Each structure stands twice: as C-alpha cells, then as structure tokens.
Amino acid sequence: MFVSYFLTPLFSCILAWLFIPLMRKIAFVIQLTDQPNRRKIHHQPVPLVGGIAMFGASWLAAALFMHQWGDLVLIKNIFVASFILLIIGTLDDRYDIRASFRLVVQLLLAHCVFDAGVRIETFYGIWGIEELSYGQQYWATILVITGIVNAINLMDGIDGLAAGLSLVSAVVLAIIAAQTGHENVFVLLLSYAGALVALLRFNFSRTQKIFMGDAGSMTLGLLISVVSIRLLPTGAEGRPFSWILIGIISILVIPVFDALRVFRKRLKAGVSPFHADKTHLHHLVLFLGLRHQTVSLLLSAAALAIMVIGFCINNVAGLTWAIIGMVFVFYAGTSILGFHHQVIVWRQKIRLMEMQR
Amino acid sequence: MNQEKTQKKRIAIIGTVGVPANYGGFETLAEHLIENMTDHYDITLYCSGKKYPKDVRKASYKNARLRYLPLDANGIQSIPYDTLSILHALWYADVLLILGVAGAWILPFVRLFTRKRIIISIDGIEWKRDKWNVLAKWYLFWAESIAVKYSHIDISDNEAIQDYTAARYGSLSRIIEYGADHTLKVPVTATDTEQYPFLARPYAFKVCRIEPENNVHLILEVFANAAKLPLVIVGNWDKSAYGQDLKNTYSQHPNIHILDPIYNQQRLDVLRSNAALYVHGHSAGGTNPSLVEAMYLGLPVLAYGVSYNRVTTENQALYFNNKEELKRQIADIYTAKLKTIGQKMERIARRRYTWPLVAQKYGQLVAESLEIAQKPSVFTRISRLHYPDLLQKGAAHLRY
Secondary structure, eight states: OOHHHHHHHHHHHHHHHHHHHHHHHHHHHHOOEEEEOOOOOSOOEEEOOOHHHHHHHHHHHHHOOOOOOHHHHHHHHHHHHHHHHHHHHHHHHHOOOHHHHHHHHHHHHHHHHHTTTTOOOEEEEETEEEEEEEHHOOOOOOHHHHHHHHHHHHTTTTTTTHHHHHHHHHHHHHHHHHHTHHHHHHHHHHHHHHHHHHHHHHHOOOOOOOOOOHHHHHHHHHHHHHHHHHHHSSSSOSSSSSHHHHHHHHHHHHHHHHHHHHHHHHHHHHOOOOOOSSOOOHHHHTTOOOHHHHHHHHHHHHHHHHHHHHHHHHHHOHHHHHHHHHHHHHHHHHHHHHHHHHHHHHHHHHHHHTTTO | HHHHHHHHHEEEEEESOOOSSOOOHHHHHHHHHHHHHHEEEEEEEEEEETTOOGGGSSSSSSEEEEEEESSSSSGGGHHHHHHHHHHHHHTTTTTEEEEEEGGGGGHHHHHHHHHEEEEOOOTTTTGOTTTOOOOHHHHHHHHHHHHHHHHOOEEEESSHHHHHHHOOOOOOOHHOOOOOOOOOOOOHHHHHHHOOOGSSSSSSSOOOOOOOOGHHHHHHHHHOOOSSOOOOEOOOOGHHHHHHHEEEEEEETTTTEEOOOOOOOHHHHHHHTOSSSEEOOOSSSSSOOHHHHHHHOOOOOOOOOOOOHHTTTTTTTTTSSSHHHHHHHHHOOHHHHHHHHHHHHHHHHHHOOOHHHHHHHHHHHHHHHOOSSOOOBOOOOGSSSSSHHHHHTOOOOGGO
16 A cells, blocks of 8 residues: 555656657647747747656546545546636637636536535634635635636746646645545645656756646646645544645645735736736746746745644744734745835836936 | 024034045035035034044034034934934924935824924935945835935935936936036146155046946046056045055056145145146946036046036036947047036036035925925826826827
C-alpha cells in the first residue's frame, strides 16, 4: 500500500512526460495553440495541451492505484465534472467561447457537486458564524467552487504559476486527506501532483514549451475546490480541525484574494472585471525584474509561508485571527508590490515626458 | 476688530536648513523671501540646530523670527525635522509654507483638525533621484502624493514638472522658479589670475553636485578631448566613489581644471561670470538654481536636452543628449554665436528669474491660500458630471 503511494505520483509523472510531447505535435496540427500578442510574453505559438495530458495521466494513474472503492461516488463526481470542464476548457482554448457560457457551465457543475453532498455546512465559528441554513450552504458552495475555478484560471498568467500553486495545493490537501482517512482522495491528489511535476518541466522548457490552457486551469480549480470542501472537518471526527481549515484557506488565499483585488480595481476603474490587463500579483512581482520561474517559485513559497503564519497566529489567537492574519499578510504584500509597480510606471512616464519637449 | 484687520498674517517657512543661506536652493529662496516679504507678513523660519551651532544662532534675521531644531534638515532626519516644525507652527501660523515633502505625512491631520493654510513646494521630482535608496524613494513617492493632495496650493519650479503633477494628480500646480539676481559679474584681478591661471583665456565652466545624473563623467570625457575650450568644474568630488574616481582620472588632464566646492559667493562668481560657456549637465530636478544663475550672468548655456533645461532656457540655448552631440556642439561654437546666446539667456533671466518677482509670486499665493476653499483641478467641471446625464444632453463629447 505504501509502495503504491510512491508509485502513483511517479507513474502519473511518467505518463504525462510521455503524453505531452505527443500531444504537442497534435496541437500544432489542430491549431490548439496560444497565439502571441502585445499583452503576452511568448513570441511563438505554444500548444495548449498541458491540461489534457495532465488530466489523462492523473486519472489513469489514480485508477490503477486506488485500493478501495469507498468514496467512489465522490471520485466519480469529480471525474465527470472535471471531464466536462476539460471539454469546455479545450473548446475555449481552441475557439475562444464566451465567458458567460463558461460561467453557466461552472455554475451547473457546482450545483451538481452540491447535489452530490459535497457542501459547506458550517463556518466553524469564524466571525461567530456556525451552522449554515440550507440556502446558505448552497450559495456558499456554489460561490466557492466557481470562485476558485476562476481564480486558478486567472493565476495561469506566467510559466509555472498555476501549476506551481496547484502542486502546493495538491500536496497540502494530500496531507490533510491522509490524516483524515480519505484514502482515494489522497491517491488522486498524489496522482495530480506527479502529473503537475511533468507539466512544470515542459512549462519551463524553451524548446518544448506547453501551457495547460483553460482546460487545465479550470479542472485544477475544480479539483482543489471540491476536495477542499470535502476535506472540511465535520466536527464529528473528534480531532482538532483548525489546522485543516488553515491548510485549506492558506492555499486559496493567493488565487482567490488576488482575483478579488483585481476585480475590485477594474470595477473601480469602470472596466469589466474580466478585462485583461497586467495588474495581477504575478505581474507585480515580475516588475521586480525576476524571471518567470523565479516568480512562480516565490509565489508558491509565499503560499506555504502564509500557511505557516496562519498556524502560528492560530496557536496564539485562534482561527478567526489566523484567517485575518493570513489575509492581512497577502494584502500587505500586494500593497507593497503595487506601490513599487506605480513607482516604476511613473518613472517610465517621466522619462518619456523629459525627452519630449 | 481694527487690530485684527491690520495685524499681519503669520507665515511659517518650514523645510530649509536655515538662514543665513549657505547650503542650497531652498535656503537662498528662504532668505530672499524673508528680505522681500517681512514688510507684509510676520515670518518665522525653522533652522537646523545641527548646521547652526549655538554660538552663531540668532533670535531673528532680517525681521524674521528664527526657531532652531536639534535635527538635520536633510536625509532621514528631515522627516521629524519637518514634522516637528509643522506641529510647532500650528500654534501660531496662519499659513505654512513648506519647502519639500519630507513632513507631508502629517498634512492630512493638519487639514482635518485645523484651518491652517498649506502651501507646499514639491521641489523637483525628488523620488526619482538616483541618490536615494529604495525605501527613501518609496517614501518620497508617497509623500509627494500626500503633499499635493492635502495642500491648498502646490508649487513646482518648472513647467515640465507642472505637466507631471497634472498628469499624476490632476492638480493645477503653480510655477515659481528661482531668483538669480543675487549673483554678480565680478571682474578678474591679478590675484585671481595668479590663483587660477585658466582665467587668462576662454574656458567653459560647470558647477554642480558630482552625481551621475548630472552627467559629469560624460562632460569630462568630451572636454578631455575637446581642443577648443578647457573645462573648469567645481563640485564635491570627495563625497562619493563616483566623484573620487573622476577626480583621479581627470585631475592631471591639461584641458580639465577640477576644483573642490567653493562656498564663497564672490569667489564662485569670479570663476563663473568670466566663463565663455556654461555647461549644464543636470538631467533631473526641475529648474536648477545654478542654471538660472548662469543665465543671469549672461553666460551662453550648453545644457543637457532634458525638458526641464529646455523650459528654463525657453529652448534658446545649445543642447546635447549624448557624447556625440556634445562634441558636435563644442566643435560648432564660435564667439559671435556664444555672445548671441548669452544675451538671450540674460534677457530671459532678467524677465523670469529675479527674487523680487519670486517673492511677489509667493506673496500672491499666500494671499490666495487664505481665500480659496478648494484646490483647483486641471480637469474641467464637465468631466466630473454624471456621464449618462451628459449623454442625454448631447454633451458627452466634452467629457475629458
């Protein structure tokens, strides 16, 4: 059994490593590629097959190494929902379908997940809120799932970022799954972790570069959100659960709060919240002059750091303050980076103004 | 009531090292404001106790009261220096005239809790200067925004900086430059020639802080190989590794005369006013006092082609943007050309850069600050109206 816990990620990694080059070639034929433009950094078309390869490799490996068939309903639901999102995402990557259609699909899938019994039932006393009513459970679950799916999608802006953060999330959630006896979920997460390692290798490659595309980022978002909700402690398990909450919240702070921050700014500026620009957290970090790989690594490390901070505050001041602390650290960091960005932008503007007269 | 009406308004001048002026542009400005405004206003000026030891301190100077603080007016200490000056001035002043943005962080509270009028001069775009480290730049960048937002009137010393404040803040910044009529054309004596043999022949002159953004290295390199004119350059060479390197490289060069800082105005004017050409390499900082002084002395100017210098000289000087252009300009100069440019510079300076004019403008701003309720914006009122209303009335095309 323990041997399979090593073999699962290894196998999925090897499978993805084999799938990706093959799918790269197919991608160029069917034009499933990301075309360069003024806003993007790459200069050549890049295949958008990382998500498909990762999906295939992860689920194949997971199917091979899952021991028991308990929790099968949850696994099947995740598979079906992920598969649907994979198709929608691939169509979007190829044909650029409307955002509203994608959102409707996400909402429907979130509804199905709720219907299958995966739901947020309580707020665990955060801000004094305990059990939620049925309606509140519904809307909280829908909001969280669609929010996280889109947040991870928005994080996919530079090489290795969405994959790196998702890898951190998969590992943290896998630890939580192992500790709480969700064995099949644990195997599934290990499988995804292995495939993500392979994906990162090709994502960072100069000669064989691939992107995961919306197909990959949305399926990862769905996996993370559904598993996170599933692993939320029910209180009947009889063990301290704040560490679980902190682990889950910490991996979501960066993608979710960055999306909220950017949406707020765009709305304040009078533009659509989905208007593409360069104001995400990873753009702000790039302004420090770092390479993509370094930025991705830094932000993944930042997610872990936020978790550690959350644990420390929780030990001293409890769960609510731990959450406030984690969010505060995020906003302090983004404020400093945003400030630095403004300084750089104005320095460039002034240089132009100085040479114009 | 009559006594209230005739009582002079009280102004606190904050942010300078102090008077008598020995240190720089703001100090010279402060001294001339005192000279020209104490008839109409009751002025108190804050000075740095670190630069004016107890034995030289005065209770008043040219009818202005002096107050000393045991802090440096520059560097990191400028923040508490300006802050404490502002807090002290709140007890008596009607108008706070603040030179520099170091203490700007406290201005929101001043506006919130008092009815004091705030006039602030933001100097050049200080946060952009290479001499500051990252944290200092960040603080000045933020402080500048606070200064402009929470002052009743903000002052730039250059039209190019006014463009910047309009673009960044939407603020209608007032332009008040510097005076230069304190400088003198001093004839050369035999003693001077004995001390400075280069005075016997035409030479180019430059006086500045020895910093990379003043293009000192570029100018030295070109003049080292320029046969036409030797270069006399005065600056604080030993203050930095950059300056020390340049001094070591060029001090023995036959065409370059490197001099340490000269604080005596007359000695400086001897060297400057008798130059054949003034070279100005500043690339930052708005209107530079040394440039306007050179203009007032009727020197032909060869300046770095940045917007601030062009605005200061009304695009009538000679300009360079790189080594090649500087070489070309030097090669093309001749006496008649230099004479014409010098005359133009002098006419501009006499029209724009005199202390009575500067003091008059400050006086007008003080009077205005006491009357205005709100700082004017560069945006028209129409741009602040509700867009759908404008659209309905067929006036949406007028919106900024």
